[in-house]
Amino acid sequence: MDETPAPMMQTQAGDPGAFARLDLARLPSPAFVVDEARLEANCRVLAGVAEASGATMLLALKAFSMWAAAPVVMRHLSGCCASGLWEARLARARFGGIVETFAAGYKASEIDEIAALSDTVVFNSPGQAARFGRAARAGGADLGLRINPEHSEGEVPRYDPAAPGSRLGHPVSQLEAAHLEGMAGLHMHTLCEQDFEPLRRTWDAVAPRLAPHFGGLDWLNLGGGHHITRADYDRAALSAFLRETAAATGCRIFLEPGEAVALDAGILVGEVLDVMENDGPIAILDISATCHMPDVIEAPYRPALLGEPPEGKGIAVRLGGPSCLAGDVIGSYRFARMPRPGDRLAFLDQAHYSMVKTTTFNGVALPAIWLWNSETDALGEVRAFGQADFEGRLS
Ligand SMILES: Cc1ncc(COP(=O)(O)O)c(C=O)c1O
Incomplete structure (x- = not known):
């Protein structure tokens, strides 16, 4: 052993x-x-980045789901990202706004309700998209595919969705135009408690592979793991990057931080x-x-x-x-x-990743x-x- x-x-x-x-x-x-005052201060910082960059900010419920505090969060953020049916129900019933759902695997018995609750359903593989895309679209959701940028910035492999052999996201080296048929956007999430530079490096690594597909996509979701509310986070660089990336890709950009919403709160x-x-x-x-x-x-x-x-x-x-x-x-x-x-x-x-666990x-x-x-x-x-x-x- x-x-x-x-x-x-x-x-x-x-x-x-x-x-x-x-x-x-x-x-x-x-x-x-x-502390609702600290929670609100964090949300104000996130709203400031949204305002300065034009990006849309969602709360990742997996990190912080305390719905008694939903009115505070929703004064500043645009909605939630959910990890499956139960969080999608929670998002719709208690938070409101935009609901985006990503799960590594969906069940046939749940996809109709997930689609009815969600503005966007993100699939982890082209196989899941082929199986459930039609049902999700019929339920009123638009569709996205999570890609794995195959570029690691993670400190600990257990928290690195881009680690070798990861099950999270379709490896970008396998991405073909056919995988994006019917997809409105692309999702990626590889960071954990990180500053701006790891996001920049991840994007620099993956953008050349995605460039041929930009014209056909409406949105790009850059996931969570951005420690935006930490005092030393370079928010000006993030906002500039988000504006440039939106212009270069023609996409609306979403971020879905969890920890940053409730950091030190x-x-x-x-x-x-x-x-x-x-x-x-x-x-x-x-x-x-x-x-x-x-x-x-x-x-x-x-x-x-x-x-x-x-x-x-x-x-x-x-x-x-x-x-x-x-x-x-x-x-x-x-x-x-x-x-x-x-x-x-x-x-x-x-406040984050403890109460939920x-x-x-x-x-x-x-x-x-x-x-x-x-x-x-x-x-x-x-x-x-x-x-x-x-x-x-x-x-
Ligand atoms: C797909 C996805 N989005 C967002 C998040 C939120 O990340 P964080 O709480 O580190 O900001 C996670 C965390 O695991 C995630 O898996």
């Missing part, structure tokens, strides 16, 4: 922002808290249940890596902890969850004093969902979960 540890993914976020002044004692534990609050000693201090929390923040294990990455003393200061304590999984470990963190049962803590940047494995409680407004200090519960949510998924 290969015992080599997976490379740690560098997390790009971690600024506590307004959360530094939120009193965690006002919340139940565990709980996700989303939420925390996960937890509580220390016990402190023990085994080759150093260990604190058991009511937050579980495997149940509440699975990317900590899957990526893997180390989420930032609110108020952690700087490197070289404080006591190092390993934090882990209440589940039976030996690997339910969040990481080693510095504390100003030894944690005690009942202490509150919070992991930063948990929670499970009740081991009967571990689901975090409640709270909404805070860091400008008005209004704080309220959106939803709490209980035994019925756990049992309801099991039989």
Whole structure:
């Protein structure tokens, strides 16, 4: 067995922002808290890029689906990208605006409803397009094909849809004019938490292969993975690129960021249940890596902890969850004093790709969902979960 540890993914976020002044004692534990002021500020930045570039900005629901916050998002963005029937229903019912659906594979039993809900249905292969294109068009959707640019910028192969052997997108080296018959547009998504330059390089690599097809296409969707709301993202370069690319291709351009919408807009609050000693201090929390923040294990990455003393200061304590999984470990963190049962803590940047991924494995409680407004200090519960949510998924 290969015992080599997976490379740690560098997390790009971690600024506590307004959360530094939120009193965690006002919340139940565990709980996700989303700051609607920060969410709105992110959406304003995205709307600014849309305005400056002429591109259309959609929210990728896979990253952030908190529909209680849909009114905030939809004040600024044009709609959603969905990953299948359930997200398409969510997009249509709770968010509104444009609905674009992409799935790596569709089912015959679902395609009619997906097409009725979606403005655009994107296929992962010419085979899927041949099987379901007619039904999707009959349902009122326009059609697109996802291509794989076969150009990698990804830091971690698991998050790189252009990695060798990828199942995501029709390899651009196999693209023929016949594959685009009936297609209104092309979709590509290969980036993950990236700045502008990787997009530019990807486009430079793929554009010569696509150029013969530009005349016949209405739109081009450049996917997600653009960390547009990060302070150091080069938004002026992105806007200029989008304008130039629209002019060169004659296409309307779509972007569908997920993470950038909710970046640094939420925390996960937890509580220390016990402190023990085994080759150093260990604190058991009511937050579980495997149940509440699975990317900590899957990526893997180390989420930032609110108020952690700087490197070289404080006591190092390993934090882990209440589940039976030996690997339910969040990481080693510095504390100003030894944690005690009942202490509150919070992991930063948990609004995206955490709330959407929670499970009740081991009967571990689901975090409640709270909404805070860091400008008005209004704080309220959106939803709490209980035994019925756990049992309801099991039989
Ligand atoms: C097709 C597609 N679009 C958009 C996104 C959103 O990416 P991000 O949240 O990194 O912006 C993803 C993420 O996996 C995706 O697969």
